[in-house]
Amino acid sequence: MKLQSRHxxxxxxxxxxxxxxxxxxxxxxxxxxERPIKKVPTLRGITVLNLFYEPSTRTKISxxxxxxxxxxxxxxxxxxxxxxxxxxxLKDTVRNIEAMKINMVVVRHGSSxxxxxxxxxMDSNIINAGDGSHEHPTQALLDMFTxxxxxxxxxxxxxxxxGDVKHSRVVRSNIWGLKTMGCSVAVCGPSTLxxxxxxxxxxxxxxxxxxxxxxxxxxNIMRIQLERQQSGFLATQREYTNLFGVTAERLKLLNKxxxxxxxxxMNRGVEITPEIADxxxxxxxxxxxNGQAVRMAVLYLLSGKREDGE
Amino acid sequence: MKKQIYDLVIKDxxxxxxxxxxxxxxxxxxxxxxxxxxxxxxxxSRKKIDSMPDENVIDAAGKIVMPGLIDMHVHLxxxxxxxxxxxxxxxQAAAAGGFTTVCCMPNTDPAIDNQETVKFVLSxxxxxxxxxxxxxxxxxxxxxxELSEIGDLVKAGAVAISDDGGYVQNPQLMRNALxxxxxxxxxxxxxxxxxxxxxxxxxxxxxxxxxLGMKGRPAVGEVIAVLRDIKLCELVGGRLHIAHVSTAGAVxxxxxxxxxxxxxxxxVCPQHFCxxxxxxxxxFDTNLRVNPPIRTKADIDAIIKGLVDGTIDCIAxxxxxxxxxxxxxxFDQAPPGMIGLQTTVGLVKTYLIDKGYLSWADAIxxxxxxxxxxxxxxxxxxxVDSPADITIIDSDxxxxxxxxxFRSKSKNSPFVGWKLSGKVSHTILGGRVVYDGK
Numbered sequence: 001m002k003l004q005s006r007h008x009x010x011x012x013x014x015x016x017x018x019x020x021x022x023x024x025x026x027x028x029x030x031x032x033x034e035r036p037i038k039k040v041p042t043l044r045g046i047t048v049l050n051l052f053y054e055p056s057t058r059t060k061i062s063x064x065x066x067x068x069x070x071x072x073x074x075x076x077x078x079x080x081x082x083x084x085x086x087x088x089x090l091k092d093t094v095r096n097i098e099a100m101k102i103n104m105v106v107v108r109h110g111s112s113x114x115x116x117x118x119x120x121x122m123d124s125n126i127i128n129a130g131d132g133s134h135e136h137p138t139q140a141l142l143d144m145f146t147x148x149x150x151x152x153x154x155x156x157x158x159x160x161x162x163g164d165v166k167h168s169r170v171v172r173s174n175i176w177g178l179k180t181m182g183c184s185v186a187v188c189g190p191s192t193l194x195x196x197x198x199x200x201x202x203x204x205x206x207x208x209x210x211x212x213x214x215x216x217x218x219x220n221i222m223r224i225q226l227e228r229q230q231s232g233f234l235a236t237q238r239e240y241t242n243l244f245g246v247t248a249e250r251l252k253l254l255n256k257x258x259x260x261x262x263x264x265x266m267n268r269g270v271e272i273t274p275e276i277a278d279x280x281x282x283x284x285x286x287x288x289x290n291g292q293a294v295r296m297a298v299l300y301l302l303s304g305k306r307e308d309g310e
Numbered sequence: 311m312k313k314q315i316y317d318l319v320i321k322d323x324x325x326x327x328x329x330x331x332x333x334x335x336x337x338x339x340x341x342x343x344x345x346x347x348x349x350x351x352x353x354x355s356r357k358k359i360d361s362m363p364d365e366n367v368i369d370a371a372g373k374i375v376m377p378g379l380i381d382m383h384v385h386l387x388x389x390x391x392x393x394x395x396x397x398x399x400x401x402q403a404a405a406a407g408g409f410t411t412v413c414c415m416p417n418t419d420p421a422i423d424n425q426e427t428v429k430f431v432l433s434x435x436x437x438x439x440x441x442x443x444x445x446x447x448x449x450x451x452x453x454x455x456e457l458s459e460i461g462d463l464v465k466a467g468a469v470a471i472s473d474d475g476g477y478v479q480n481p482q483l484m485r486n487a488l489x490x491x492x493x494x495x496x497x498x499x500x501x502x503x504x505x506x507x508x509x510x511x512x513x514x515x516x517x518x519x520x521x522l523g524m525k526g527r528p529a530v531g532e533v534i535a536v537l538r539d540i541k542l543c544e545l546v547g548g549r550l551h552i553a554h555v556s557t558a559g560a561v562x563x564x565x566x567x568x569x570x571x572x573x574x575x576x577x578v579c580p581q582h583f584c585x586x587x588x589x590x591x592x593x594f595d596t597n598l599r600v601n602p603p604i605r606t607k608a609d610i611d612a613i614i615k616g617l618v619d620g621t622i623d624c625i626a627x628x629x630x631x632x633x634x635x636x637x638x639x640x641f642d643q644a645p646p647g648m649i650g651l652q653t654t655v656g657l658v659k660t661y662l663i664d665k666g667y668l669s670w671a672d673a674i675x676x677x678x679x680x681x682x683x684x685x686x687x688x689x690x691x692x693x694v695d696s697p698a699d700i701t702i703i704d705s706d707x708x709x710x711x712x713x714x715x716f717r718s719k720s721k722n723s724p725f726v727g728w729k730l731s732g733k734v735s736h737t738i739l740g741g742r743v744v745y746d747g748k
Contacts, residue, residue, distance in 0.1 A: 089639055090640060111642045112642065117641075133523030172523060195520035196517065196528075201521075
C-alpha cells in the first residue's frame with residue numbers, strides 16, 4: 001500500500017485506505033515521540049523547506065519538530081523576513097530556493113490553490129499546511145487520529161464542526177476526511193458564516209447549537225475570528241458567545257463518552273469556556289502531540305514517493 | 311495592357327450578409343477599397359473573374375464570406391500597458407481572428423476620458439490591421455464620481471461610453487450619464503456587477519467557491535446591477551447596453567425589459583457560453599479568472615436561450631490582455647481577464663453553430679449588423695459602396711488553439727490546447743488582405 005500522489009494537497013479525493021495508511025503509520029511515530037531519544041534516521045539526507053506565508057505557531061513548530069525527529073534537514077521561510085517584501089513573485093521565490101536542492105516543501109499560504117500551484121513549478125513533494133480557506137489536510141488527519149485513538153474507530157461516529165464554516169480550511173478538510181472514513185458530519189455556525197450550498201458537501205447543516213450537539217460523539221470547535229464583525233458577518237462577540245459558545249451545560253446534549261476538540265488557537269470565553277477546554281473530555285493538547293506524529297507519517301510516506309523512485 | 315476593372319474578387323464563396331438578407335454562393339467584387347458588386351455565378355461574372363490576374367482572385371469555394379466581423383468589446387491597453395498590448399498588436403490579433411472592427415474600452419492609463427486620448431488612440435489605429443472605434447469613459451478617470459466630457463468625447467469620435475472594468479456604483483451618476491449621453495444618441499455600456507456584493511470575489515459563488523474556499527462573486531450581484539440600470543433607463547430614456555452577460559437572471563431581466571420596450575441591448579462573451587466554474591479547481595488556472603466570472607451549466611443554458619431568441623444581440627470577446635508574469639501567480643492575486651480575439655470565431659462555430667443553436671446567419675448578425683446598429687457604425691455589411699471589410703471562414707476546418715499562434719502581445723487564454731472547428735481563412739480590411747491564414 002502506497003499513497004496515490006507524491007503530494008498532499010488536500011483530503012478531497014484521498015481514499016479511506018490512504019487515510020488509514022497515514023493514521024496507522026502515525027501510530028508508530030507516536031510511540032517514538034514518547035521515547036527518551038525522540039529521533040530516527042528515516043529522512044536523513046532529505047531537505048525540507050517550511051514555507052510559511054501566513055503566521056502560524058502550532059503547525060509550523062509541529063512540522064519543524066516532525067522533520068527534526070526524522071533527521072531531515074529543515075529550513076523555515078517566513079514571509080516577514082524575505083524578498084517577498086522586495087516584490088519577488090511566489091514562483092521565483094520557490095524556484096530559487098529549490099535551486100539550492102531541497103526535496104520537500106511544507107506550505108502555508110493565504111491563497112487557495114497555492115500548494116497545487118507549487119506542484120506545477122517545482123519538483124519537490126508538496127505538503128499543504130493550510131491554503132486560504134481551502135484545505136488543511138494534516139490538521140484533519142491529526143483530528144481523525146485523535147478521534148480514532150479514543151474510540152478505536154471512526155466509522156459510525158457523529159462529529160459536529162462548530163464555528164466559521166465559511167472561512168475555515170480545517171472544516172473543509174475535516175469534512176472530506178471524516179466523510180471518507182464513514183463518519184456522520186454536521187456543521188453549525190451563524191448562517192452568515194456558512195458558505196453557499198454547504199449542504200452539497202453531504203453534511204447536516206445547523207444554525208442552532210443545541211440541535212447540532214444532540215446525539216453527537218465529537219464536537220470540534222473552530223476559532224472565531226473577531227474581525228469578522230467588521231465585515232458584517234457577526235453582530236457582536238457577546239451575541240456569538242450566547243448563540244454558539246460551547247458550555248458545559250450544552251455538552252450534556254452529547255452522547256456519553258463525548259470528546260471536545262479545538263484546532264487552536266482558542267479564544268477562551270468566546271467559542272469555548274475554559275472549564276471545558278481544560279475538562280476531562282477535552283483532547284486539545286493530545287491533538288497537538290498527535291499532530292507531530294501524523295506529520296512525521298506524512299513526511300515519511302511522501303518522501304518515499306519522490307520522482308526518482310527512491 | 312488591359313485596364314483592371316476590379317482590384318480583388320472573392321469567388322465561389324457562400325456569401326452571408328444578414329444586413330442584406332443575402333445567403334448564397336456568389337462572387338464578391340472589390341474596387342477602391344469598397345464593395346463594388348455581388349454577382350451570382352453566370353457566364354458574365356465568370357468572364358470578369360477569368361480576366362483578372364490570379365493574385366487578385368481569392369478562391370472561397372466551400373467557405374463562408376461575410377462582412378468583416380465587429381468585436382464591440384476589447385481592451386487594447388494602449389496607452390499605459392504597451393507591454394501587454396498595443397493598438398497595432400491588438401489589431402493584428404483582430405485580423406487573425408476575423409475581426410475588421412474593434413471597439414476599445416477606456417480603462418487605459420491615462421483613461422480615455424478626454425478628447426486628446428481619443429485622438430491619440432485613433433491616430434495609433436490609422437495604419438493598424440483593423441478599424442478601431444473608441445468607447446469613452448462615463449466618469450473622469452473611471453472613478454465613478456464626476457461625468458467626463460461626453461460631448462467632447464463624441465466629437466473626437468467616441469461611439470459609446472463605459473466605465474468597463476467596474477460598475478457605475480452611484481445610481482445618481484448613472485442616471486445622469488444616461489440622460490446626458492442621450493443628447494448625443496450614444497449608448498452607455500454597463501459592466502454590471504455590484505461592488506459591495508462582489509468585493510474581493512475571485513470566482514462565481516457556488517458550491518465550487520465553497521469547495522475551493524474562494525471568495526465568490528454571486529450571480530445576484532450581476533442581476534441587481536442589470537435591473538437597476540434597466541430601471542434607470544426606463545425612467546430617463548437613453549440607451550443601455552449590458553456588457554458580457556453571464557447569468558441566467560440577467561438574461562431574464564433583459565428579456566423582460568425588451569418586452570417592456572426599454573432601449574436595452576446586450577452582449578455575451580465566449581467564456582460565458584463555453585466555460586463553467588467547476589473547471590477552476592482542476593488546475594487553478596488563473597486564465598480562468600475573469601469578471602464577471604465563468605458561471606454554471608444552468609447559466610450557459612440560459613445564455614444560449616437568450617442568444618437564440620434574440621434577447622442577446624451581440625457576441626463580443628472582452629479581449630483582456632495581461633502580462634504573463636501577472637497571471638503566473640496565486641489564483642486570487644491574478645488580474646481578471648482573458649484574451650479572446652483569435653478564439654471567438656472558433657468557439658462560436660464549435661459551441662453555438664455546430665451544436666445547432668445558431669445558424670451562421672444568426673451568429674454573423676450578432677457580430678456584424680447588430681453591433682453596427684447599436685454603435686451606429688458604417689460597417690458590418692457587404693452593401694455596395696460599403697468599405698470592403700470582409701471575413702472568410704473555412705467553416706469546417708478543425709484546428710487546435712496554440713499559444714504561439716496568438717498575435718496579441720499577451721497569451722492569457724484558457725483555451726490553449728482546445729480543438730475547435732471553423733477557422734478564419736482571410737480577413738480583408740478596406741480591400742486590403744490583412745490576414746490570409748498564414
